[in-house]
Amino acid sequence: MSRTLNWRLAGEDLVLHGDKAIYYPAEQTLLVADTHFGKGAFFRRKGLAVPSGQSVDDLQRLTALIEQFSARRLIVLGDFFHHRPQQGEPFLAQFPEWLSKHSALRMESVVGNHDRHAQGIDASISWHPYLDIGPFRLAHEPNPVPGRHVLAGHLHPAYSLSVSRERLRAPVFWLREQVTVLPSFGTLTGGWDVVPSPADQLVLVVDGELFPL
Numbered sequence: 001m002s003r004t005l006n007w008r009l010a011g012e013d014l015v016l017h018g019d020k021a022i023y024y025p026a027e028q029t030l031l032v033a034d035t036h037f038g039k040g041a042f043f044r045r046k047g048l049a050v051p052s053g054q055s056v057d058d059l060q061r062l063t064a065l066i067e068q069f070s071a072r073r074l075i076v077l078g079d080f081f082h083h084r085p086q087q088g089e090p091f092l093a094q095f096p097e098w099l100s101k102h103s104a105l106r107m108e109s110v111v112g113n114h115d116r117h118a119q120g121i122d123a124s125i126s127w128h129p130y131l132d133i134g135p136f137r138l139a140h141e142p143n144p145v146p147g148r149h150v151l152a153g154h155l156h157p158a159y160s161l162s163v164s165r166e167r168l169r170a171p172v173f174w175l176r177e178q179v180t181v182l183p184s185f186g187t188l189t190g191g192w193d194v195v196p197s198p199a200d201q202l203v204l205v206v207d208g209e210l211f212p213l
Contacts, residue, residue: 002018012024016173018205018207018209018210020033021185022182024136027073028069029074030074031075032074033078033181033183033185034078035080035185036079059095062098063098066105072105074106075110076108076185077152077153078153079112079140099124106126107124109125110130110139112153132148135148136148136150137150142179142181144179145178152182156184157192158183159213170204170206173203175203
């Protein structure tokens with residue numbers, strides 16, 4: 001078990017991280033998916049007693065990853081926001097302050113299904129329908145693309161293991177022949193149980209440690 005795992009994919013060296021991220025050394029680029037910033041505020045606005053502070057914690061996790069890898073570029077693979085933030089929500093103040101501490105960082109996001117009404121909220125984010133980097137297509141939805149290996153999110157993949165009467169369910173990196181799906185980065189995001197084919201590979205994320213299955 002380890003917090004990082006070197007992985008060869010589509011002829012390129014990547015680093016999987018136990019905080020549900022991928023680092024692409026050749027491009028000095030950090031990749032995460034489904035941050036869903038502002039989800040707690042959205043729930044509280046709907047009357048659900050969700051604790052505050054998740055966005056700050058997730059931004060601090062990003063800071064730790066950026067500093068660990070000395071990343072020059074951060075790309076979110078869709079669903080950067082959970083909804084269109086409203087005036088007065090904490091994240092609208094927290095994010096510019098966080099960005100000011102990472103002035104050399106290039107901040108980008110693929111447009112996810114939750115982002116479609118949130119683009120333009122912060123001009124420091126460059127939005128894209130998708131991005132091609134090296135042999136990879138960076139997208140939100142995990143659909144194969146001819147000639148590319150797709151890195152995507154959207155599904156919040158998880159996997160369940162059962163031993164005797166014990167059951168463990170945890171996020172996974174789901175590595176398939178043409179598509180790799182990252183686990184969701186956001187604290188308040190749930191998970192969808194994947195059913196891998198025999199040719200697929202799963203890397204389980206448990207307490208920040210990686211366990212290839």
